[in-house]
Amino acid sequence: MSKIGGYIIYHPTRKKTRVKGTNIYFDDNNHNQDPYIWNSQFLHSTCHMTELKEIQKSQNFSNRFFVIFWVSGDENEKFKDFSSLYCDLIFVVKEKIIWNEETLNDISPLNPVVDSNLAYTDHYFWVPIDHPYKSTRYGRFTLKANLKKSFQPQNSDGNLIDILHLITKVANCTSSELRERIRKGKSDKSFRSYPVPLTEDEVQELYNSINNIAQIKLRGPFLEKIRKSNSDLASPPFGFKSKKGILKIKKNEAEVVKKIFEYFISTKSLNLTLECLMKRGCEFIPGLTNKSIIAILSNDIYVNELITIDVFNKANDILRIKNII
Known part of the structure; x- marks a missing residue:
């Protein structure tokens, strides 16, 4: 029997945005975005992973x-009764990074696994x-993901x-049989999906077919x-209340950091601003940690209200040069 070479993962309909004439489909940004597409290497840490x-x-x-093929049905259909499967991401796995034991439930933006401040804000955090x-x-x-071989496939209209x-042909099954393979359990009240494994030959054939017909590849x-x-594509900023309670960085901390940052950037160079902020942040709020300051500065929803993207990027560069992030 041929070795497993990938999976089809069925999920709810993706959100859609249009930026500069380009349609982009992405995971709901109310919380952790997974798979995370706003990164040079697409990221996948949670969905169906077990x-x-x-x-x-x-x-x-x-x-x-x-390869992992991420698909969803038509938004007007019930989740379990799909008659179409739209592929929103082809994720070719390049590497698997193990989290160390100390960060399993509390990862820091300084962790080597974290690709960027934005990836931390939207995904890892x-x-x-x-x-x-x-x-x-x-x-x-x-x-x-492999950044060259992975992409979001679209037709010439950006859909x-x-x-x-293609899936039923490659997997040699009917649509009804595929629905049963995807369906996890038999309950009609709470339909859940299950990843469909594909052999290496099936993966290669399906990948080639999609690659050949996709007119646009993001x-x-x-x-x-x-x-x-x-910044509107970000997950919620730190300090907002989630269903599981207040997040690690409180909103009042973020507001104070913004004011400190605004004051120093108006009177000193950006380099000095960051140094002063790191040294004096705790004077304004007892217990305000450098980790909190870094995380707040990493969140461009806050920072962009005060400074431009260019300055924000320079701030990130300085923090990285100083081995802070």
Whole structure:
């Protein structure tokens, strides 16, 4: 039997935005965005991860062509009764990064696994909140995609492509049989989906078919630039109340940091601003930690109200040069 080479993962309809004439489909940004597309390497840390057995037991993907096809049905149809499957992401796994034990439920923006401030804000920060770690033999990990081979496929009109007929052909099954393979459990009240494993041959055939018909292919480096200039695409800012309670950084802390930042940037150079902020933040609010300050500065929803994107990027560069982030 051919080895498993990837999965089809069925999920609710993606959100859609249009930026500079380009349609982009992405995960709901109310919380952790997963898979996360606003990064040079797409990221995947949580969704169905405990059910992806081949990924859990594998350590090295560098010499494998392992692909996750993310699909959804028509938004006007019931989740379980799809008659179309629109592919919004082809995720070719490049590497699997294991989280260390100290960060399983409290990851820092300084952690080496974190790709950028924006990825931390939208993805990593939310992972322990939305999906508290429970002991498993495989630990917690993040998949990072091959940035050249991974993409969001669209037709010439910028719409997602219905690949149901391609999947049934490749998997040699009917639409009804595919629905049963995707369906987890038999309850009609609470329909849940299950990842559909594909053999290496099936993965290659499906990938080639989509790659050939896609007229538009949105890749990570392009989408990362879009996110940097559009803060409305971010997950909720730190300090907002979630269903699971107040997040780690309180709103009043963020407001004070904004005021401090605004004052120093109006009177001193950006370099001095950051140094002063790091040294004097705790004077304004007892207990305000450098970690909180860094995280707030990392969140461009706050910062963009005070400074331009260019200055924000320079601030990030300075923090990285100083090995702060």
